[in-house]
Amino acid sequence: MNILELGSVAVATYTLLFAFACYPQGRFAGPTGDRFVLSMLFSGKRVLRNVSVLIFFSLYFLRSSQAFPDTHGLVMHAYNSDSADLRVDHLGLHKALCILMRWNYLMPPDNSKAYQILSADEAAANQDDLIMWPPMVIIHNTVTGKGRDARIEGLGNKAMDNKLRDLGFGGGKAKSLYGREGHLGITLVKFAGDQSGLKEALRLAEFFEKENRGRSRWAAVQSLTSGKDEENNPNLVKVDKKTGERERIFYGYLGTVLDLEKVDFESRKKLVIESARDYRPSK
Numbered sequence: 001m002n003i004l005e006l007g008s009v010a011v012a013t014y015t016l017l018f019a020f021a022c023y024p025q026g027r028f029a030g031p032t033g034d035r036f037v038l039s040m041l042f043s044g045k046r047v048l049r050n051v052s053v054l055i056f057f058s059l060y061f062l063r064s065s066q067a068f069p070d071t072h073g074l075v076m077h078a079y080n081s082d083s084a085d086l087r088v089d090h091l092g093l094h095k096a097l098c099i100l101m102r103w104n105y106l107m108p109p110d111n112s113k114a115y116q117i118l119s120a121d122e123a124a125a126n127q128d129d130l131i132m133w134p135p136m137v138i139i140h141n142t143v144t145g146k147g148r149d150a151r152i153e154g155l156g157n158k159a160m161d162n163k164l165r166d167l168g169f170g171g172g173k174a175k176s177l178y179g180r181e182g183h184l185g186i187t188l189v190k191f192a193g194d195q196s197g198l199k200e201a202l203r204l205a206e207f208f209e210k211e212n213r214g215r216s217r218w219a220a221v222q223s224l225t226s227g228k229d230e231e232n233n234p235n236l237v238k239v240d241k242k243t244g245e246r247e248r249i250f251y252g253y254l255g256t257v258l259d260l261e262k263v264d265f266e267s268r269k270k271l272v273i274e275s276a277r278d279y280r281p282s283k
Contacts, residue, residue, distance in 0.1 A: 071101060072116075075109050099126045100257065132255040133274040134193030135201035137208075138262060139252040140218055141236055142176065143185040154183030155248075164189065167207070171200035177264050188255070188267060198279050201254055208252040215253035 078094035081087060098105035098115070102123035107115040118126075143154040155163070160174035172189040189204065191197035208214045221235045230236050237246050255263070257273045 071097065072109070072113060075101075075103075075115075079109050096130075099130060102127070127258060128254075128256055129276050130257040130273050131198075131276045132257070132259070132263070132271045134271070135191045135198045136255045136263075136267075136271075137172065137189045137191075137201055137204045137252050138255050138259060139187045139189060139250050141185055141248050141251055142187045143183050143248065145231075147182070152182035152185070154185055155187065157187075160187050160189070164204070169200070169204045169207070171197065172204065175264075175267070186262060188263065189252075190267075195279050198276065205252060205254040208250070213249065213251045218251035218253070221251065 075094055075097050078090045078097065081090040083090070094109075095105045097103075101116070102118060102120075103116045104118040104122075105115075105126070109115045139160070142160065143152055145153055147153050154176060155174075157174045157176055160176065161170075161172075164170065164172065164174070169189075172191045175188045175190060177184040177186045177188065189201075191201040205214070225233050225235060231246070236249055238249055239246050260268060263271070
């Protein structure tokens with residue numbers, strides 16, 4: 001069983017873990033409860049694609065159970081389930097839980113919890129493999145300033161499409177994200193849901209990484225620039241020495257399961273989580 005068939009279980013698990021943090025007194029579903037929930041999550045091995053529905057059942061998982069006091073208990077149950085008709089579904093849940101918790105899903109879980117020991121590099125690789133589908137690249141720092149009404153302005157969809165096309169990336173479609181105060185400084189670039197779309201998305205993400213403007217660098221920039229004047233920050237704005245023109249420095253990376261909270265509600269409803277490895281051509 002590969003995670004491609006169970007892609008959205010990772011989404012459900014992500015929201016389940018988030019909900020568990022919000023409701024620490026909750027308990028995970030017991031045998032009757034998880035039969036109901038898993039039957040709703042799966043239909044002939046095709047997973048529900050509506051993330052809001054998955055969130056609902058993840059919350060149900062938490063609020064209705066008396067069997068499992070913590071995530072380890074749920075992992076043990078999922079791995080050791082003796083329900084033949086739900087065995088595949090339980091193993092998929094076990095794998096997704098371990099990946100998202102940065103544990104070793106290849107090691108059988110036991111009470112020693114040795115399976116919870118995994119190198120940072122291996123854990124990161126497992127999490128990075130669970131990508132949003134259709135694939136998308138998340139670009140940050142796309143604001144342009146404030147308007148007369150003090151609302152934040154930023155690059156629109158067409159403007160970003162044109163900039164990417166000038167850089168040699170014409171396969172995606174940009175979608176700027178907005179909040180109450182205006183542009184959020186985030187633009188999603190969505191690609192086709194096939195192998196060619198993934199190839200283009202990876203190419204754009206690799207471009208940012210090679211320019212030292214990928215995920216890790218953006219995290220570092222955020223920690224260094226919090227509360228500071230953005231317009232005069234060389235990590236965020238570059239100035240043309242000849243013309244004095246200011247231009248925002250973009251940072252971008254491939255969207256994964258851990259980036260779900262950065263995506264707007266409408267986009268989340270339409271996406272699933274897939275294994276990037278399953279779409280890469282075999283050597």
